[in-house]
Amino acid sequence: MSPKKILLVANTAWNLWNYRQALTRALQDAGFEVVLAAPGDRFISLLETRFVPLLHLSRRSFSFFQNLRTLLELYHLFRRERPDVVLLYTIKPNILGNVAAWLACSPTVSVVEGLGHSGTSAAQWRWLAAPLYRLALRSARRVIFLNHDDAQAFLQQKIAAPAQIAVIPGPGVDTDYFCPPTTPRTPSTDTVFLFFGRLLSEKGIHEFVEAAHMVARLGGVRAEFRVLGSPDPGNPATVLEEQVGIWQHAGIVQFIGAADDVRPHVAAADVLVVTVPLTTATAAMIAARQLGLMKPDA
Numbered sequence: 001m002s003p004k005k006i007l008l009v010a011n012t013a014w015n016l017w018n019y020r021q022a023l024t025r026a027l028q029d030a031g032f033e034v035v036l037a038a039p040g041d042r043f044i045s046l047l048e049t050r051f052v053p054l055l056h057l058s059r060r061s062f063s064f065f066q067n068l069r070t071l072l073e074l075y076h077l078f079r080r081e082r083p084d085v086v087l088l089y090t091i092k093p094n095i096l097g098n099v100a101a102w103l104a105c106s107p108t109v110s111v112v113e114g115l116g117h118s119g120t121s122a123a124q125w126r127w128l129a130a131p132l133y134r135l136a137l138r139s140a141r142r143v144i145f146l147n148h149d150d151a152q153a154f155l156q157q158k159i160a161a162p163a164q165i166a167v168i169p170g171p172g173v174d175t176d177y178f179c180p181p182t183t184p185r186t187p188s189t190d191t192v193f194l195f196f197g198r199l200l201s202e203k204g205i206h207e208f209v210e211a212a213h214m215v216a217r218l219g220g221v222r223a224e225f226r227v228l229g230s231p232d233p234g235n236p237a238t239v240l241e242e243q244v245g246i247w248q249h250a251g252i253v254q255f256i257g258a259a260d261d262v263r264p265h266v267a268a269a270d271v272l273v274v275t276v277p278l279t280t281a282t283a284a285m286i287a288a289r290q291l292g293l294m295k296p297d298a
Contacts, residue, residue: 006033020036035050110137197228200239
């Protein structure tokens with residue numbers, strides 16, 4: 001008997017390489033045949049699993065005809081591969097992939113790891129994303145969320161049924177790969193704050209930079225503010241390259257750019273800044289407390 005086949009679909013090969021490697025290995029170790037599908041990029045060569053490039057899936061395109069071509073491409077992929085289950089990640093694969101899988105009679109599991117930019121825009125969510133999700137998820141066997149807030153939003157708006165929904169505490173972290181360094185960081189006279197993630201307004205990058213400027217204006221403070229990440233041209237909330245250039249020219253924040261391996265940068269930091277927007281004053285207060293400029297209870 002041939003092994004059961006699981007097909008993973010995402011909007012970039014980078015997504016599959018960066019986030020799904022441990023899952024892919026675990027499925028293969030359990031005896032499943034695993035196939036990956038996404039638009040091709042330079043990370044294809046790093047994938048050790050059979051990969052099918054998607055030629056028409058584009059994060060940036062809102063064209064009806066482009067998305068129709070993607071829908072047909074996914075339909076033909078599912079008909080050709082005949083997977084026992086399709087795991088769908090990111091917004092377009094979740095929406096178009098579920099419709100294509102319904103047409104191809106392929107069972108699906110949708111993983112909703114966030115609502116994306118539409119989730120932060122009430123109008124976009126109400127008039128575009130929510131109705132599309134509602135249509136697409138009707139045929140999903142299971143809809144997996146990483147937090148109860150998103151799951152509750154889908155339930156309240158009748159986008160998914162209670163029997164479909166499952167909430168897990170996170171996508172999982174490979175603790176063998178992301179582990180503390182064997183040698184401790186060499187002490188420095190500067191406290192290093194590290195923000196890492198895509199440079200999107202909704203992730204708090206503006207607040208982080210402004211907090212760095214506020215700390216710099218205090219004078220005499222030994223601190224470094226570093227940003228590990230780059231703009232995301234496919235996202236309407238992205239910071240523009242021109243703005244990054246302005247920040248770099250000011251010399252208050254060090255922009256490292258994107259990195260395939262974040263571990264050395266994390267190990268070199270004293271404080272990791274979570275990508276949650278704060279008010280500028282709150283961000284500056286947190287930094288000042290860490291530097292000992294304010295009492296912890298202030």
